[in-house]
Every structure is written in structure tokens, then in C-alpha cells.
Amino acid sequence: MSGHNQFALLRQRRFLPFFIVQGLGAFNDNVYRQAIIGLLFYLGVAESERTLYTNLAPALFILPYFLFSALAGQIAEKLEKSRLIVITTTMEIVIMTLAAVGFLTESLPVLLVALFCTGLQSTLFGPVKYSVLPSVLRPEELTGGNGLVEMGTSMSILTGMIVGGLVFTLAGSHGPIVAATAVIALAICGNLAARMIPKVDAGAPDLKINWNPIPESLAVLRMARKQKAVRNAILGVSWFWFVGTILTAQLPSYAVTNLGGEPTLYIFALALFSVGTGVGSLLCEKLSARTVEIGLVPLGAFGMTAFLLDLYFARAGEATAQGLSITQFVHQAGSIRIIIDLLGIGLFTGFFVVPLFALIQSRTPKSEMSRVFAALNIQNSGFIVAAAVLGLLTQRLLGWTIPQLFLALAIANAVVAIYIFTIVPEFLMRFL
Missing domain, CATH: 1.20.1250 (Growth Hormone; Chain: A;)
Known part of the structure; x- marks a missing residue:
């Protein structure tokens, strides 16, 4: 069985670098978001202001999914996928450098701008993330590969939240420096892993990109409803x-x-x-x-x-x-x-x-895969916002x-x- 179980994929170049990249990305996002909350406590921000920031942060992170998912789906369809992953992880280094400036200057507005950019980078990565797997895995490996990715993501989110939450508790007055160093170091590691991903052909290299987000969002949502x-x-x-x-x-x-x-x-x-x-x-x-x-x-x-x-x-x-x-x-x-x-x-x-x-x-046909996952991201973000609002309304x-x-x-x-x-x-x- 050893040659045929999902863990064998972790020894193969077609899967392992991609698995590391997506795990590090989820880990870094959560270290960053929790470290912002840690900074609020560190600065002794009032309870009311803290609540405002903790509610504003998820909204800023989700907003790009609504605005740019359709565009991200088209780009992921048109470009060779490993190249696009290198581009998005390079973006992450730039964004986390901005975030580091926010931590070092203890500036919440700068951190929130960087958080919006992190959401944008995740939006671009989303359609590539799920459309890579069917290109590199055989049909009988799809369930196992998805299981590993899902497990990796849930563990990365959890450990990221714990590590991000501990930064200011353990580092004390050095908290801002530790947080700034951590987010940049993780982004660089992700980028290095991305460069190890083998070439994955574009789904639709001749696709004409429609830059207008609203009609294109409706178009990808229609595409996802065909079957x-x-x-x-x-x-x-x-x-x-x-x-x-x-x-x-x-x-x-x-x-x-x-x-x-x-x-x-x-x-x-x-x-x-x-x-x-x-x-x-x-x-x-x-x-x-x-x-x-x-x-x-x-x-x-x-x-x-x-x-x-x-x-x-x-x-x-x-x-x-x-x-x-x-x-x-x-x-x-x-x-x-x-x-x-x-x-x-x-x-x-x-x-x-x-x-x-x-x-x-x-x-889903290979030539439509990234756009269908872009539609999934748009719909997911709608459901996430609805869940947050409903949770508040039913209690209040x-x-x-x-x-x-x-x-x-x-x-x-x-x-x-x-x-x-x-x-x-x-x-x-x-x-x-």
C-alpha cells in the first residue's frame, strides 16, 4: 500500500513544494492577523477601539475576494501556473515588508492597508491553488491530495493563530521586532518553496482577459452553474x-x-x-x-x-x-x-x-477550472459575510x-x- 497512499505524494516534487507553499501562506496570514490583535493589547488600546479593529480586520481581508476573484480566475487560466505562484509569493514578500513597517512604527493604519493587500494576494492565489491539483495528480489521487491540502490548511491556520497570539506575550517589548521579522521570513520561505514547483501548463493560454470585475464576476458565476x-x-x-x-x-x-x-x-x-x-x-x-x-x-x-x-x-x-x-x-x-x-x-x-x-x-474542463474556483471564492466570501452578520444579529x-x-x-x-x-x-x- 505504501506506494499508493496519499502520504507518498509528500515525497514527490509534483506535490510537495506546492503543499509547503500553500501551508506557509495560510500560516503567515494567521500569524499576521493575530499579531495585529496582540499589538492592540500591547499598545493598551481601549476595549471599544479593539472591538472595532477585530471586526474591521476580517472585512478588509474578505473585500478583495468580492472585487478581484473574477480577474484572478482569468489570470490563473491564462498564465503558466508555477510562474503565477512565484509572482504571488513575491507579492507576499513586498506586502509583509509593508506590514513590518507597520509593526515597527506601531501604526495600525499601515497594518490594515497591508492586511487588505494580503487579502488581495490570497485572492490571486486561490484559483491557482485548487486548479493545480487536477493538473499534477492522477484522478485516483485527487481525493488523497485534497485531503492533504485541507489537513495542511487547517493545521497551518491553527498553528498560525497560536504563534501569532504568542508573539507579544512571549517577546514583550521586542514584540514589534519579532512580529516584523517573522512575517517577512515566512514570506521569503514561501517564495523559495514556490520556485521548486514544476511547470504546470496554463488552462487557457489564449484567453482574452476582461478587466471589468462586475460583468466578469457574473460570467464566472454562470460558468460554475453549467453542470x-x-x-x-x-x-x-x-x-x-x-x-x-x-x-x-x-x-x-x-x-x-x-x-x-x-x-x-x-x-x-x-x-x-x-x-x-x-x-x-x-x-x-x-x-x-x-x-x-x-x-x-x-x-x-x-x-x-x-x-x-x-x-x-x-x-x-x-x-x-x-x-x-x-x-x-x-x-x-x-x-x-x-x-x-x-x-x-x-x-x-x-x-x-x-x-x-x-x-x-x-x-470541470481544464480550460475553465481556475474561473470556476474563482466563482467558488466569490460565493464563499458571500457566505462568510452572511455567517458573520447572522451570528451577530441573532445574538444582538x-x-x-x-x-x-x-x-x-x-x-x-x-x-x-x-x-x-x-x-x-x-x-x-x-x-x-
């Missing part, structure tokens, strides 16, 4: 981002209010979800017998609902204790159930999303608690799953 199975797989991936956004956005408050933990407990809760997603992503190849197995998608959806429901019943009210460390939390009655629920939600999320990516890649206007929001999410997830499976019976038939 029913692809259209619904894209809807499924966007739903995954919706669920993930609501969950991860609530975890900081949930860890303190409902689990009774110190703020560090939030990272533990996030780690459980991320590790679950990583393990689920890796198991997809094993469970699908090396084919693109969409029967895993209903299994993932029903598993997510079951564990979300249980998470509500495991702790429906506020915690009785407060200020618990991770060790103290683990020893509390009922905590093991919550830990299993968070791992379970992540695990089944991996089962849900990896086959959807593999399905989109296996059923309707007065819902976080467990009630999780309960609503479990019900909504079941409804969406049933909807997708009734319009594409293929998913359910494969599952049965």
Missing part, C-alpha cells in the same frame, strides 16, 4: 465555510461564558475542531477507496448535525465555574462529551468538504445564546443537506 453536480458541490463548499465561520466566530465567547475557561481555552476548543477537520480530511482517501466518492458527503453532513445537536445538549446554559485552565476544564464533569463533540464536528466536516473539492476538479436582536445558535445551525445544516441531496440524488445513492 448541476458541480453547481451543488460549490454550494456545499460555501455552506462548509458558512458553518465554519459561525462556529469559529463564537468559540472565543463560548469558551469563556459556556465552558467557564480562561481566554486560552478558546485556542484549545479551536484546536479540537481543527484537528478533527484534519483527521477527517486525511481519512477521506481510505474511506473512498481512492476514487472521488461523493457518498461521503451525506455521511459528513449528518455527522455534523448529530455532533452539533449533542454540543447543544452537552452544555445548553452558562458554565457554573469560571477562569478554568485547560487542565481544570478537562477534569470538569461533562467536559469529555464537549471535547468529543468538537472533534466530531471537525471530523465529519472533513468528510463533507474534501469529496466536494475532488468532484469539482474531476468534472433576538437575544439568542451561543448554544441556541449552535442548535439552529444543526437544524439548518440538516435542512441544507436534505435540500442538496434531493436535487442531486447521486449523492444519496452513492451514500446508500
Whole structure:
């Protein structure tokens, strides 16, 4: 089996440098975003101003996805892909140099401009990231390759958040210098890895680029809707981002209010979800017998609902204790159930999303692949913003608690799953 499992890809030049580049990119983005929050505390910024910045930061990062995804999809279709990855990682070095200036001068406006540019760079990288895999992997390797990328991304995001959050805690007065050095060093490492990626031919070298974002965005969204199975797989991936956004956005408050933990407990809760997603992503190849197995998608959806429901019943009210460390939390009655629920939600999320990516890649023509993934990015960013707004509105206007929001999410997830499976019976038939 060793020659045939997904880990063999990590020893091959067609996959490993790309895997490193995308992992380092996700890691650096999160180190940077958390270090900005660390700087706010370091500067002793008032609570109200801190809340403004923590809400403004994700919005600035997401905005370029709306504005430039269609353009990014066309560029990714027209250019040789390894060259484009080198260009985007070179951009990252320039952007992180600007960010370093922001840290060293302790200037929040400069850091926010750099954050917008980071979003722009991620927008350009997105369509290349997912359209490279079908060009370098054989059809039977797609599920395993996507599983590795998904696992790598979720682990990079988690470790990036932890490292970025610790920069100012551990480095103290040297925090700005350490943050500035770290983001530039990571960008340079990413660029060096990008130069090792073998040549990957352009999907449509003769494509005429339309520079007007609005009609082109509508055009790529139409292109992504041509095939029913692809259209619904894209809807499924966007739903995954919706669920993930609501969950991860609530975890900081949930860890303190409902689990009774110190703020560090939030990272533990996030780690459980991320590790679950990583393990689920890796198991997809094993469970699908090396084919693109969409029967895993209903299994993932029903598993997510079951564990979300249980998470509500495991702790429906506020915690009785407060200020618990991770060790103290683990020893509390009922905590093991919550830990299993968070791992379970992540695990089944991996089962849900990896086959959807593999399905989109296996059923989309090579000449349209990057633009279809650009459409996916536009739709994802819409779902992410909707999730953030809904999370706020249900709590502020309707007065819902976080467990009630999780309960609503479990019900909504079941409804969406049933909807997708009734319009594409293929998913359910494969599952049965």
C-alpha cells in the first residue's frame, strides 16, 4: 500500500513544494492577523477601539475576494501556473515588508492597508491553488491530495493563530521586532518553496482577459452553474465555510461564558475542531477507496448535525465555574462529551468538504477550472459575510445564546443537506 497512499505524494516534487507553499501562506496570514490583535493589547488600546479593529480586520481581508476573484480566475487560466505562484509569493514578500513597517512604527493604519493587500494576494492565489491539483495528480489521487491540502490548511491556520497570539506575550517589548521579522521570513520561505514547483501548463493560454470585475464576476458565476453536480458541490463548499465561520466566530465567547475557561481555552476548543477537520480530511482517501466518492458527503453532513445537536445538549446554559485552565476544564464533569463533540464536528466536516473539492476538479474542463474556483471564492466570501452578520444579529436582536445558535445551525445544516441531496440524488445513492 505504501506506494499508493496519499502520504507518498509528500515525497514527490509534483506535490510537495506546492503543499509547503500553500501551508506557509495560510500560516503567515494567521500569524499576521493575530499579531495585529496582540499589538492592540500591547499598545493598551481601549476595549471599544479593539472591538472595532477585530471586526474591521476580517472585512478588509474578505473585500478583495468580492472585487478581484473574477480577474484572478482569468489570470490563473491564462498564465503558466508555477510562474503565477512565484509572482504571488513575491507579492507576499513586498506586502509583509509593508506590514513590518507597520509593526515597527506601531501604526495600525499601515497594518490594515497591508492586511487588505494580503487579502488581495490570497485572492490571486486561490484559483491557482485548487486548479493545480487536477493538473499534477492522477484522478485516483485527487481525493488523497485534497485531503492533504485541507489537513495542511487547517493545521497551518491553527498553528498560525497560536504563534501569532504568542508573539507579544512571549517577546514583550521586542514584540514589534519579532512580529516584523517573522512575517517577512515566512514570506521569503514561501517564495523559495514556490520556485521548486514544476511547470504546470496554463488552462487557457489564449484567453482574452476582461478587466471589468462586475460583468466578469457574473460570467464566472454562470460558468460554475453549467453542470448541476458541480453547481451543488460549490454550494456545499460555501455552506462548509458558512458553518465554519459561525462556529469559529463564537468559540472565543463560548469558551469563556459556556465552558467557564480562561481566554486560552478558546485556542484549545479551536484546536479540537481543527484537528478533527484534519483527521477527517486525511481519512477521506481510505474511506473512498481512492476514487472521488461523493457518498461521503451525506455521511459528513449528518455527522455534523448529530455532533452539533449533542454540543447543544452537552452544555445548553452558562458554565457554573469560571477562569478554568485547560487542565481544570478537562477534569470538569461533562467536559469529555464537549471535547468529543468538537472533534466530531471537525471530523465529519472533513468528510463533507474534501469529496466536494475532488468532484469539482474531476468534472470541470481544464480550460475553465481556475474561473470556476474563482466563482467558488466569490460565493464563499458571500457566505462568510452572511455567517458573520447572522451570528451577530441573532445574538444582538433576538437575544439568542451561543448554544441556541449552535442548535439552529444543526437544524439548518440538516435542512441544507436534505435540500442538496434531493436535487442531486447521486449523492444519496452513492451514500446508500
